[in-house]
């Protein structure tokens with residue numbers, strides 16, 4: 106069932122939703138956002154919650170809960186990832202959908218924002234169970250997603266294989282004549298089924314580029330700089346890969362299983378090989394020592410890359426942070442109270458809606474190729490991505506200087522102003 110969020114004041118729980126609303130309201134206050142447009146943007150357009158049964162390998166039936174929240178589509182079809190994690194709930198989906206709206210707007214893409222997923226712990230299920238769960242979820246979403254309506258992509262614990270199952274299920278529900286027109290219903294697909302070169306690394310490459318643009322601006326040489334990464338999945342790994350290639354040194358990693366540290370450096374490729382052979386866990390890697398999770402963010406380093414979940418840097422650990430740059434690979438990793446502490450300490454933060462926007466930009470290129478029947482080379486994708494991201498980064502720096510605000514506020518201002526203009530020009534139906 107699709108339900109409209111009440112347009113009156115929405116209850117705000119502490120958590121990611123509270124953070125994104127505070128970030129939005131702060132920027133909206135600075136620009137004096139039109140009060141009517143503020144009313145529209147502070148709520149989500151549509152919220153879909155589905156409960157669906159799936160037969161497990163042992164013959165038992167389990168019922169799952171899936172979400173898809175469509176925040177805004179004033180600039181184009183809804184766009185955003187699907188997350189498989191126990192923390193997925195309606196508020197998480199709302200918050201992440203809102204961040205997608207600001208991200209696609211800031212990047213100048215013809216997209217709105219959405220997010221969703223299933224509340225589950227994927228490691229509890231076999232591959233064939235995950236396939237049936239994904240297919241049944243896709244079926245339950247039905248025509249609430251679509252290549253010109255709402256286009257999912259990978260997020261935490263989902264990957265190209267999951268996108269291929271979604272594509273196949275969605276296409277199977279269409280008449281044969283319609284099927285090939287629906288390739289762009291999801292992005293982040295494997296190359297064999299319409300995926301794009303470079304989409305696998307697009308988010309991490311974008312995080313790396315953001316750090317490089319920041320370093321260019323500050324006249325900092327990244328060679329020999331020490332960095333730590335929380336999350337060693339798609340975003341964490343590729344960010345570390347490109348930073349290491351630039352001469353920076355990975356000294357600590359934290360994932361869902363624990364934290365490891367080596368002040369002399371951890372080889373990114375060796376750690377990847379190890380974690381792939383160890384069910385995705387970095388724990389036990391021979392060339393580093395295990396440390397307590399609570400000590401991770403306080404480690405001595407130059408750059409900190411949170412690339413896992415939201416609300417990881419909080420008022421509790423912010424004052425212990427020694428890095429002078431935080432590059433937000435994850436969505437919403439720094440809460441509002443922590444950000445105040447960090448900014449006071451003079452720590453720079455490249456905000457998520459800019460820093461990890463390489464992912465949705467890469468998805469846009471995949472979508473365009475599918476839509477136009479084209480196949481681009483890796484170099485072409487990477488060059489286009491770099492050019493686009495450089496443009497966004499410069500705009501954020503310029504706005505930050507002109508308005509005398511931090512980078513997150515600047516990024517939000519640009520994103521909100523683009524939406525404000527769209528609403529002013531379109532008007533409100535009827």
Ligand SMILES: NC(=O)c1ccc[n+]([C@@H]2O[C@H](COP(=O)([O-])OP(=O)(O)OC[C@H]3O[C@@H](n4cnc5c(N)ncnc54)[C@H](O)[C@@H]3O)[C@@H](O)[C@H]2O)c1
Nearest residue numbers: 260261262308336337338339340360361413435436461464
């Ligand atoms: N995949 C993308 O293209 C993309 C794009 C933009 C933003 N993001 C954001 O980046 C973040 C990571 O996404 P991903 O695609 O790399 O996911 P992933 O599933 O590939 O990897 C997630 C990583 O985080 C670790 N992790 C999970 N819970 C943790 C915890 N409590 N503490 C420490 N580590 C934990 C996991 O062990 C894993 O290493 C998310 O916030 C996501 O929304 C992803």
